Amino acid sequence: MSAVIQSAPPRRERDFAIGWADAGPFLALAALLVIGFLINPDFLSSTNLSNVITRSAFIAIIAVGATFVISSGGLDLSVGSMAAFITGVMIMFMNGMVPHLGTWSVPAGMAIALLAGIACGLVNGLIVTVGKIEPFIATLGTMGIFRALITYLSDGGTIPIDRSLREAYRPVYFGTVAGIPIPILISLAVAAIGSFILYKTKYGRKCAAVGANADVARYSGISIIKTRTIAYLIQGACVAIAAICYVPRLGAATPTTGLLWELQVITAVVIGGTALRGGKGHIWGTVAGAVILELIANLMVLSDFVSEYLVAAVQGVIIIIAMLIQRFSNSK
Amino acid sequence: MLRAEGLSKQYGPVTVLSDVTLDVRAGEIHAIIGENGAGKSTLMRLISGYAHPSDGKLFVDGSSMRFSTPHQAQDAGIVLVHQEILLAEGLTVAENLFLGRELTRGGLVDDRTMRRIAADKLAELGCHVSPNALVRDVALADRQLIQIARALLDAHKLVIFDEPTAVLTGDEVERLLEIILRLKAQDIGVLYISHRLDEVQRLADRLTVLRDGKMVGTFPGRTLSQMDMAELMVGRELSALYPPRGDMARGAPMLSVRNATVPGYAEDISFTVHKGEVLGFAGMIGAGRTELFEGIVGLRPAQAGVELNGTPIHIRSQREAIDAGIGYLTEDRKAKGLLLNERLAPNLTLSALQRFHPALAMNKRRETGALDSAIQSYDIRVKNLKVNAGQLSGGNQQKLLLAKILLTDPSVVIIDEPTRGIDIANKAQIYAFIRQLVGAGKACIVISSEMQELIGICDRILVMRQGRINGEVAGEAMTESNIALLATAEADVSRAALGGHS
Numbered sequence: 001m002s003a004v005i006q007s008a009p010p011r012r013e014r015d016f017a018i019g020w021a022d023a024g025p026f027l028a029l030a031a032l033l034v035i036g037f038l039i040n041p042d043f044l045s046s047t048n049l050s051n052v053i054t055r056s057a058f059i060a061i062i063a064v065g066a067t068f069v070i071s072s073g074g075l076d077l078s079v080g081s082m083a084a085f086i087t088g089v090m091i092m093f094m095n096g097m098v099p100h101l102g103t104w105s106v107p108a109g110m111a112i113a114l115l116a117g118i119a120c121g122l123v124n125g126l127i128v129t130v131g132k133i134e135p136f137i138a139t140l141g142t143m144g145i146f147r148a149l150i151t152y153l154s155d156g157g158t159i160p161i162d163r164s165l166r167e168a169y170r171p172v173y174f175g176t177v178a179g180i181p182i183p184i185l186i187s188l189a190v191a192a193i194g195s196f197i198l199y200k201t202k203y204g205r206k207c208a209a210v211g212a213n214a215d216v217a218r219y220s221g222i223s224i225i226k227t228r229t230i231a232y233l234i235q236g237a238c239v240a241i242a243a244i245c246y247v248p249r250l251g252a253a254t255p256t257t258g259l260l261w262e263l264q265v266i267t268a269v270v271i272g273g274t275a276l277r278g279g280k281g282h283i284w285g286t287v288a289g290a291v292i293l294e295l296i297a298n299l300m301v302l303s304d305f306v307s308e309y310l311v312a313a314v315q316g317v318i319i320i321i322a323m324l325i326q327r328f329s330n331s332k
Numbered sequence: 333m334l335r336a337e338g339l340s341k342q343y344g345p346v347t348v349l350s351d352v353t354l355d356v357r358a359g360e361i362h363a364i365i366g367e368n369g370a371g372k373s374t375l376m377r378l379i380s381g382y383a384h385p386s387d388g389k390l391f392v393d394g395s396s397m398r399f400s401t402p403h404q405a406q407d408a409g410i411v412l413v414h415q416e417i418l419l420a421e422g423l424t425v426a427e428n429l430f431l432g433r434e435l436t437r438g439g440l441v442d443d444r445t446m447r448r449i450a451a452d453k454l455a456e457l458g459c460h461v462s463p464n465a466l467v468r469d470v471a472l473a474d475r476q477l478i479q480i481a482r483a484l485l486d487a488h489k490l491v492i493f494d495e496p497t498a499v500l501t502g503d504e505v506e507r508l509l510e511i512i513l514r515l516k517a518q519d520i521g522v523l524y525i526s527h528r529l530d531e532v533q534r535l536a537d538r539l540t541v542l543r544d545g546k547m548v549g550t551f552p553g554r555t556l557s558q559m560d561m562a563e564l565m566v567g568r569e570l571s572a573l574y575p576p577r578g579d580m581a582r583g584a585p586m587l588s589v590r591n592a593t594v595p596g597y598a599e600d601i602s603f604t605v606h607k608g609e610v611l612g613f614a615g616m617i618g619a620g621r622t623e624l625f626e627g628i629v630g631l632r633p634a635q636a637g638v639e640l641n642g643t644p645i646h647i648r649s650q651r652e653a654i655d656a657g658i659g660y661l662t663e664d665r666k667a668k669g670l671l672l673n674e675r676l677a678p679n680l681t682l683s684a685l686q687r688f689h690p691a692l693a694m695n696k697r698r699e700t701g702a703l704d705s706a707i708q709s710y711d712i713r714v715k716n717l718k719v720n721a722g723q724l725s726g727g728n729q730q731k732l733l734l735a736k737i738l739l740t741d742p743s744v745v746i747i748d749e750p751t752r753g754i755d756i757a758n759k760a761q762i763y764a765f766i767r768q769l770v771g772a773g774k775a776c777i778v779i780s781s782e783m784q785e786l787i788g789i790c791d792r793i794l795v796m797r798q799g800r801i802n803g804e805v806a807g808e809a810m811t812e813s814n815i816a817l818l819a820t821a822e823a824d825v826s827r828a829a830l831g832g833h834s
Contacts (some may be wrong), residue, residue, distance in 0.1 A: 068623065
């Protein structure tokens with residue numbers, strides 16, 4: 001009997017693998033900055049960098065929400081068309097409110113956008129959880145629905161924002177605080193709140209448990225329906241925040257707003273180190289992933305090596321490499 | 333025919349098998365027995381090429397062999413019939429038989445020939461399913477036969493059976509034993525691993541006993557009684573494994589269940605467990621015990637009248653069961669009990685998040701404290717606190733799971749298969765914990781397929797058969813034969829048989 005007690009369980013040290021998943025996206029980001037500087041010193045100029053990061057803010061904000069959905073074992077393909085739909089609803093509401101509220105219709109429109117985002121998230125969440133439909137199929141369906149709705153609302157054209165609101169709304173995208181563009185500040189705030197929820201609250205723990213093993217979560221008394229639905233609500237709210245930042249950039253909603261954002265969002269999450277099959281989420285990795293995607297596009301424009309028409313191809317290569325790295329660091 | 337000399341296997345610093353020497357002759361049935369974790373399966377994996385020995389040699393027909401894949405072992409005429417049923421459910425019987433080695437004619441798959449051969453092979457084994465049937469629609473016992481047919485499709489000199497009767501019922505076991513005796517008559521060597529000592533006694537020409545990865549010895553068949561075999565396996569008097577029963581009188585009724593029905597699994601079941609009592613649930617695999625309790629704690633649809641301490645309660649989800657004070661430990665700790673890729677502390681507090689972190693943010697210090705005290709009081713052996721739950725040994729995982737459930741402070745603890753796949757030292761500890769629980773005024777329900785275990789720790793045992801309670805035994809009447817009878821035969825008959833005892 002004593003022989004049994006002494007035999008220690010088999011154990012492998014794999015701390016380095018865990019460390020890689022955490023640090024990987026930031027190492028990649030740093031490497032990209034160095035390469036960028038070598039190719040074209042203008043790349044590291046503060047104007048260029050702040051432009052690039054500002055452009056990546058939409059994807060980063062939505063991807064923070066997607067980190068929750070993916071961590072809980074779901075997937076949301078509808079984020080791009082949801083962003084377009086919310087943008088359209090918001091602009092139409094603001095334009096309609098101008099006679100009554102004047103410039104106050106801007107904050108009112110933002111509130112409506114948030115409500116619309118949460119409602120869209122609720123629809124996705126309920127179809128997936130209560131309807132028990134594969135997230136891929138469910139959100140493929142709502143992706144088509146949202147896209148069709150914005151096309152219908154805009155009559156195939158554009159929904160421009162009312163002239164009287166342009167000036168009032170402009171700073172949300174173009175303004176700066178202490179020299180830092182507002183979209184960057186907003187995405188940092190969203191990521192900070194997101195990481196607080198995911199790492200420091202009970203909900204975050206439940207979210208990762210449901211994604212890692214739904215059976216264990218169920219046997220531990222965690223409601224899978226509630227947990228997954230809340231993840232989709234968070235996703236909806238994040239899409240709304242991104243839409244709010246996006247409106248002043250072009251000042252209009254069109255049927256092509258947010259086209260293919262879902263792919264960039266999922267790419268950012270995966271590059272950031274969150275496993276697509278669910279489990280532990282990496283919020284800051286996701287943000288780094290979003291910045292990496294935009295930096296690569298920028299780098300290809302600034303350099304002459306590769307045509308910028310191939311940006312999507314390079315991003316595709318990157319997502320495949322990220323998945324391969326995950327595969328091999330897991331199988332060690 | 334096959335000879336293994338000094339086989340050893342180490343995983344990292346852990347030796348799971350050391351210096352095992354045995355041989356199998358043609359036309360002989362050689363049985364391997366041992367407790368869970370004694371190294372039986374490891375030995376089989378080494379012989380059939382699924383793992384490499386760290387040390388030692390294998391000889392087939394006198395020539396030394398090294399198998400690096402199961403295919404090489406198959407080429408040498410050694411086939412393994414797995415313990416688990418490994419068939420593709422969505423394919424037909426014939427397709428499963430030839431999976432990965434389809435017969436072709438002119439480059440195309442030759443379905444007709446494969447179906448004909450499949451039908452012949454199955455008929456030989458006394459299995460009368462159509463080769464065109466989907467495996468999904470085939471009964472469990474027939475699947476086992478299909479699996480055997482698949483193994484016997486290769487030219488074979490030695491067939492290894494890894495607990496083939498674990499999922500079979502009486503008649504089906506008989507059929508299987510006949511098949512094995514027929515193989516022996518064909519001058520084929522058989523290595524037979526089983527928990528069921530009565531089968532070993534009937535079949536084995538010789539038997540080898542393993543304990544803690546070491547060889548106890550090889551004995552001629554039919555010279556040992558089942559009790560002798562059991563003591564050789566355990567290596568000491570069996571009674572010492574179990575803690576003494578408290579002399580506490582049984583207290584007030586704590587949990588009583590009336591007319592519980594889980595559609596498809598259990599019907600009209602009523603029982604009461606008292607404060608300070610360990611109530612056992614025995615029965616064959618598939619008798620509906622696990623499903624019954626999963627229904628009672630809200631994990632699957634069920635109707636039941638449940639009273640806790642005299643108050644009727646209505647449980648619709650596992651959360652409500654936990655909050656009411658009923659803790660359920662799943663039998664499947666790897667798939668349903670623990671997050672294997674998570675650290676220990678998040679695993680420990682997962683069921684009790686609200687209790688542990690009443691505020692918005694989680695309280696890390698409190699969590700670490702809980703882990704420290706759980707490791708102390710349940711004797712969970714870890715090198716450091718940063719390992720994942722999956723890196724613990726089975727016994728330590730089970731203790732962690734027990735700690736996790738008890739953190740929710742239940743008054744009734746339901747433990748499904750408390751010691752499945754864990755070594756004997758940990759078993760003894762778990763039994764002691766169960767006694768401590770009821771000593772502290774809780775009630776405990778133990779579901780187990782190991783009759784010895786139930787007899788050792790329970791005050792009273794209910795036996796289920798085909799979704800119903802088929803009888804109750806307590807005190808002196810708690811014997812393996814009484815339980816086995818109730819588990820397999822109709823109650824009316826068994827009552828007549830029991831009359832002699834009471």
